[in-house]
Amino acid sequence: MQKLALALAGTLIALNALAEPRSAAVPPANIPYFAANCANCHGTDGRAVSAIPPLAGRDRAYLEETMKAYKTGARPATIMHQLAKGYTDEEIAILAEYFAKQK
Amino acid sequence: MSRFNPYRRRLLHALGASTALAAAGLPVSSFAAATTKPGRKLGRVVVIGAGFGGATAAKYLRKWSNGAIEVILIERNQQFVSCPASNEVLGGNRAYDSLVHSYDGLRKNWGIRLVHASVTGIDADRRRVRTDSAGDFQYDRLVLSPGFDFIYSGIAGYDAKAQETILHAWKAGPQTLALRKQLEDLTDGGTYVLSIPKAPYRCPPGPYERASQIAWYFKTHKPRSKVIVLDANDKVVSKEKLFLGVWESDYQGILEYRPRWNVVAVDAAKNIVTSELGDKERGDVLNLLPPQRAADIARTAGVINVNDRWADVDWISLESTAVKNIHVLGDALQAAPLMPKSGHMANQHGKAAAAAIVEILSGRDPQPTLMANTCYSLVDDKRAIHVCSVHRYHPEKKVPLVVEGSGGVSKEASAEEGIYTRAWATTIWKDTLT
Ligand SMILES: Cc1cc2nc3c(=O)[nH]c(=O)nc-3n(C[C@H](O)[C@H](O)[C@H](O)COP(=O)(O)OP(=O)(O)OC[C@H]3O[C@@H](n4cnc5c(N)ncnc54)[C@H](O)[C@@H]3O)c2cc1C
Numbered sequence: 340m341q342k343l344a345l346a347l348a349g350t351l352i353a354l355n356a357l358a359e360p361r362s363a364a365v366p367p368a369n370i371p372y373f374a375a376n377c378a379n380c381h382g383t384d385g386r387a388v389s390a391i392p393p394l395a396g397r398d399r400a401y402l403e404e405t406m407k408a409y410k411t412g413a414r415p416a417t418i419m420h421q422l423a424k425g426y427t428d429e430e431i432a433i434l435a436e437y438f439a440k441q442k
Numbered sequence: 443m444s445r446f447n448p449y450r451r452r453l454l455h456a457l458g459a460s461t462a463l464a465a466a467g468l469p470v471s472s473f474a475a476a477t478t479k480p481g482r483k484l485g486r487v488v489v490i491g492a493g494f495g496g497a498t499a500a501k502y503l504r505k506w507s508n509g510a511i512e513v514i515l516i517e518r519n520q521q522f523v524s525c526p527a528s529n530e531v532l533g534g535n536r537a538y539d540s541l542v543h544s545y546d547g548l549r550k551n552w553g554i555r556l557v558h559a560s561v562t563g564i565d566a567d568r569r570r571v572r573t574d575s576a577g578d579f580q581y582d583r584l585v586l587s588p589g590f591d592f593i594y595s596g597i598a599g600y601d602a603k604a605q606e607t608i609l610h611a612w613k614a615g616p617q618t619l620a621l622r623k624q625l626e627d628l629t630d631g632g633t634y635v636l637s638i639p640k641a642p643y644r645c646p647p648g649p650y651e652r653a654s655q656i657a658w659y660f661k662t663h664k665p666r667s668k669v670i671v672l673d674a675n676d677k678v679v680s681k682e683k684l685f686l687g688v689w690e691s692d693y694q695g696i697l698e699y700r701p702r703w704n705v706v707a708v709d710a711a712k713n714i715v716t717s718e719l720g721d722k723e724r725g726d727v728l729n730l731l732p733p734q735r736a737a738d739i740a741r742t743a744g745v746i747n748v749n750d751r752w753a754d755v756d757w758i759s760l761e762s763t764a765v766k767n768i769h770v771l772g773d774a775l776q777a778a779p780l781m782p783k784s785g786h787m788a789n790q791h792g793k794a795a796a797a798a799i800v801e802i803l804s805g806r807d808p809q810p811t812l813m814a815n816t817c818y819s820l821v822d823d824k825r826a827i828h829v830c831s832v833h834r835y836h837p838e839k840k841v842p843l844v845v846e847g848s849g850g851v852s853k854e855a856s857a858e859e860g861i862y863t864r865a866w867a868t869t870i871w872k873d874t875l876t
Contacts (some may be wrong), residue, residue: 340475345758353828357834359692366809369797369809369811369858372506372793372794372797372809372811373812374829375793376790376793376811376812376813376814378793378873379786379790379814379816379866379870380865380866380870381868381869382869382872382873383872383873386868389867389869390861390862390864390865390868391862391865391869394465400644417828417858418816418828418830418859418862421830421831421848421850422814422816422830422848422849424832424847424848424849425814425831425832425845425848425849426812426832436450436816
């Protein structure tokens, strides 16, 4: 399939591959879309300036472990313990990496 | 290759309609790559309604297409006035001006073309939108987030004249200020009556938050005054235990709640409402929320196909199931199970539709994305409660469903959540408008 596509048009395969889920969790091209559902509270790309803490540019491991701790209930919260339960560990890792990379 | 044929066909269709694309003369094979090349165009999206859904969609279409999608945002109001936090204004806990926001950020930061006009017609076959004062606009994709309009027919006597004194204040703006003035003018000992329609309506906890805010105002400023809540529903629709708990501990003797009280008639001269069962109640200030449906322009567009009230959509693209190339968001939707009509949700719809449209106009298949909701309510000047949920697309049922074990409500009303509530408002206004 890929070979065939290569012969047809170079630019298209790249996109075709992007549209193909690489991991079961979130196709890489869709990660910004996926992460945007944290933006209502944590700001666009995680850059909130309010009482709700920003996520942009924070330590990746901290974000991941904190989300997992919310999920298990190890870390108490007003709301994050309920929201974190909506995400798989794999998705949490993807989100942590995405927000850590935002400037 | 065959995998993205359906959308490719639509892409070619869109191509024909967009002069920018035609002018660019892009060969079809390299066209899908245009997202990454600055200056190239993917097409034009017209967005109707710059509320929570439409403004978010417009911004994220520009952001995620790196400017390759031209966005025209048509809104009849000059400024954005937030319904969220407007109940605080009624309670005297917030300045009205803080609800009002400029559309300049969308223009300046994102290159969105804002047109202040009313949309009066939509020709879906020719993909054209007509406005009352700014001419016609051609689109490749149309986004419709017009909010709701009231169904007045079920309430006898609630004519245009009655509507001048008996307010709803359920669309923030002049009515918010007018209702606040009625409350300020009320003598100590006077009664405020709030009537709530059967669900679904905009913002399930909103009426109960309003009742709490006004009860707080009476408690601190007019201790002999009363709040009477007449609810057409069988019980408090959202955060029931939390609201009932606060009313019992804080507003006993001030706030009275009556379920299954469906207003079917008003007498504006005597300030009396009548229920389905013939019960009557008089209030010095009547605040009536009539039943609701998707806004008028949704009917004009032909997208209303559920109970003659709401618009059904495909939950991956948010495209109407009735009319091609029109994506519907926000309160106008026939909601997915347990999905409220909220600003938070409309913002999420805006992002989901923007993502889908970027993918479609790039010749790719849109993927389902997760959506989450939160509704905060302030129960006095400081303390708040929340309800939240995470919704994940179910591939067989083809709707987003609440993830088992996720979401929930506050343990109790707290000042900490009061701070987060106000932070939420500030942040969602920014995420939507700047
Ligand atoms: C008192 C109150 C409190 C609330 N509190 C909260 C809260 O705390 N949290 C929360 O998440 N939600 C809250 N909500 C709900 C929230 O306001 C709505 O769910 C949200 O506004 C829906 O967004 P929308 O885009 O569907 O509609 P809207 O935000 O109403 O936007 C629709 C826009 O379309 C424009 N429009 C309509 N027709 C046309 C036309 N023909 N031509 C041009 N323009 C047009 C309108 O002028 C309007 O600006 C509250 C609502 C109320 C009333």
